[in-house]
Amino acid sequence: MPYPKRRQRNCKPSRLSLSDRLDVMNRLEMDFQQIFNAAPDIEASAPGRVNLLGEHTDYNDGFVLPTAIPQQTTVYVGHSPNDRHHFYSAELEEWADVSPSESSPQGFARYIYGCIRVLEQIGYSIPPINLFVTSSVPIGSGLSSSAALEVATLRGLRSLLNLNLDDVKIAQLGQQAEIQYASVSCGILDQMACSLADTEHMLFLDTRTLDRQLLPFPTGAEIVVIDSGVARSLADSSYNQRRAECEEAARQLGVKALRDVSDPQMAESLSDPLRKRARHVINENNRVLKVLEGVSAEAFGELMNASHASLRDDYEVSVPALDQLVDILQNTPGVFGARLTGAGFGGACVALVKGGAGKAIAETVLNHYNNAEHRGDTLVG
Numbered sequence: 001m002p003y004p005k006r007r008q009r010n011c012k013p014s015r016l017s018l019s020d021r022l023d024v025m026n027r028l029e030m031d032f033q034q035i036f037n038a039a040p041d042i043e044a045s046a047p048g049r050v051n052l053l054g055e056h057t058d059y060n061d062g063f064v065l066p067t068a069i070p071q072q073t074t075v076y077v078g079h080s081p082n083d084r085h086h087f088y089s090a091e092l093e094e095w096a097d098v099s100p101s102e103s104s105p106q107g108f109a110r111y112i113y114g115c116i117r118v119l120e121q122i123g124y125s126i127p128p129i130n131l132f133v134t135s136s137v138p139i140g141s142g143l144s145s146s147a148a149l150e151v152a153t154l155r156g157l158r159s160l161l162n163l164n165l166d167d168v169k170i171a172q173l174g175q176q177a178e179i180q181y182a183s184v185s186c187g188i189l190d191q192m193a194c195s196l197a198d199t200e201h202m203l204f205l206d207t208r209t210l211d212r213q214l215l216p217f218p219t220g221a222e223i224v225v226i227d228s229g230v231a232r233s234l235a236d237s238s239y240n241q242r243r244a245e246c247e248e249a250a251r252q253l254g255v256k257a258l259r260d261v262s263d264p265q266m267a268e269s270l271s272d273p274l275r276k277r278a279r280h281v282i283n284e285n286n287r288v289l290k291v292l293e294g295v296s297a298e299a300f301g302e303l304m305n306a307s308h309a310s311l312r313d314d315y316e317v318s319v320p321a322l323d324q325l326v327d328i329l330q331n332t333p334g335v336f337g338a339r340l341t342g343a344g345f346g347g348a349c350v351a352l353v354k355g356g357a358g359k360a361i362a363e364t365v366l367n368h369y370n371n372a373e374h375r376g377d378t379l380v381g
Contacts, residue, residue, distance in 0.1 A: 032076045035088055036130040040076035042159040046151035047072050048137035049144045049193035050225050050350050050380065051341050052202060053307055054288040056315055058187025059243050060250070060281050061208040061257035063288040065215075066193035067201065069225065069380050073135035073148035077156040080128035087112050090134040100128060104181050108133070111146055114181030115153040118173045124163060131156070138379060140231030142342020146182065147190035150174030168210060171195040185243050204292060208259060218297035221336060224351045224358045224381030226329070226365060229374050230321045232346030239343050242277065242315065249278040259285060273316070280314035301337025301352050305330060308339035317344025321374060325349045328368050334361050348379060 032040045047068040054064030080086055085098040087109045096109035104110050104117075112133070116126045131153065137145040154170045157163060165173070171191035178184050178191075188207050197203040201214035217223070249270055250258050258281040261267070267278035287303045295303070308326050312318040322340045329338035329351045338351035353361050358381035369376045 031090065031134075032078070032130075032132040035132060036078060036086065038078055038081070038130070040130075040132065041078045042156055043074060043076050044152050044156035044159055045072045045074040046148045046155060046194045047197070047199070048148050049190060049197055050223065050348070051189065051193070052223070052350060052352070053291065053303060054189070054284060055307065055311055055339075055341070056242060056246075056317070056343070057259070057281055057284050057288070058189035058205075058207040059185065060187075060246050060285075061259035062281060062285045063259075064189045064193075064205050064207060065202050065288050065291060066189060066197055066205070067203060067217075067223070068193065068197040068199045069137075069143060070199060071136040071138070071143070071379070073133065073137050073145070073152045075149075075152045075156045076132040077160050078130045079160075080130050083128055085113065085116070085128050086130045088132050090132065091139075100126075108149070110181045111149045111177060112153050114177030115150055115157065115173065117181065118176045119154075119157065119163070121176075122173075124161070126157065126161070129157075129160070138227060138348075140347065141227045141379065142232070142340070142344070142347030143225070143379065144190040144194055144342075146178060146184075147174055147194045150177050151191060151194040167195045168192070183240075185240050202291075204288070208257070215291070218295065218300045218336075218352065220355045221297040221300070221352050222355050222358050222381075224329075224353050224362050224365075225341070225348050225379040226325060226351075226362060226369075226381070227348045227377045227379050228321045228325050228346060229376045230319060230346035232343070238317070238345070242317065245274055245277045246281060249274040253278070258282060262286065276314040276316070280310045283310055283314075297336045297352060297354075301335070304337030304339045304350075304352060311340055311344060315344070319344070319346055322346070322349060325365070325369050325374075325376065328365050332361055332365055353381070 048071045049066045050069050051066040058064050087096040089108045096105050098105050137148045139145045151174050158165050174191035175188050178186050205212045261282050264279050264282045267275050326338050326349050329335050334354040334357045336352040341350040362378040362381040
């Protein structure tokens with residue numbers, strides 16, 4: 001089946017008018033029709049996310065505080081005319097033909113196929129489909145591009161096949177797709193944020209109970225997200241190793257998960273690196289819970305600064321470029337606090353800044369950071 005080559009699309013959020021956005025949607029539907037020789041039946045989207053506090057706590061049954069970002073992943077879905085699934089990624093210019101009986105494809109297709117397979121595992125019959133995906137969520141920046149794809153795919157299949165799935169179930173299935181088919185032992189943070197968060201609030205989430213509430217941003221503040229230019233891959237990083245270390249630390253402390261420990265002094269009974277891993281998780285959970293009490297922008301920024309130091313020194317998931325970018329942010333006037341966001345090992349940094357100053361601060365920080373021969377870019381702000 002022939003398909004056209006496409007150019008990389010800009011990963012910054014759209015500021016198009018409603019009529020222009022409709023024009024873009026119509027053009028993408030035409031792209032689908034050009035590729036698959038048929039019109040799509042449905043369209044579905046999901047946003048990326050940035051995590052403000054609560055890093056590496058979700059797979060420890062802990063507390064997290066993400067928000068959605070403007071960038072979206074959109075899928076167009078229709079029925080396949082034959083017995084194979086057909087997937088196409090506009091940004092990657094990659095095509096995948098997959099038999100329903102195959103174990104798992106590679107690349108972007110494994111996330112889509114994983115969503116199909118986990119639906120089948122709970123009893124749904126999924127016919128062969130055509131799926132066209134386009135996304136402005138940057139890949140490898142710690143902003144949940146994979147979770148956005150999973151949630152968008154599951155939303156699309158829910159609409160196409162009238163499946164009885166609520167937004168929490170969508171998130172849980174997306175998590176299982178990533179664990180089983182992308183080999184990343186992720187927690188539920190990313191998928192819950194992509195499925196339930198919005199750009200106007202912070203989403204407080206208890207990852208054990210899935211209790212949640214939307215919180216306002218600190219008064220007089222907004223967020224800035226800057227990509228360090230250093231890409232990372234969770235499956236190829238030490239992410240899974242960190243999870244195993246946390247599980248062993250919990251076992252030695254005699255608790256189900258590190259979420260069940262609130263006193264960081266308890267971690268001192270462990271030997272390194274378990275002591276440091278547990279200390280980060282315990283303190284990070286306490287930082288998120290502190291926000292529930294209501295804090296000023298200044299206090300929130302201090303929590304973010306402490307979070308980065310903990311991720312750097314105790315969890316050891318930062319890299320020099322992230323540390324340099326965070327240092328520049330933290331020392332820029334108008335910035336309340338900053339930290340790496342996502343799993344680490346590269347990706348983006350998030351900062352809480354004075355309201356209305358985000359764009360100017362991002363430009364100042366990037367000029368300084370990129371003069372040091374980095375290739376950073378503003379993603380939000």
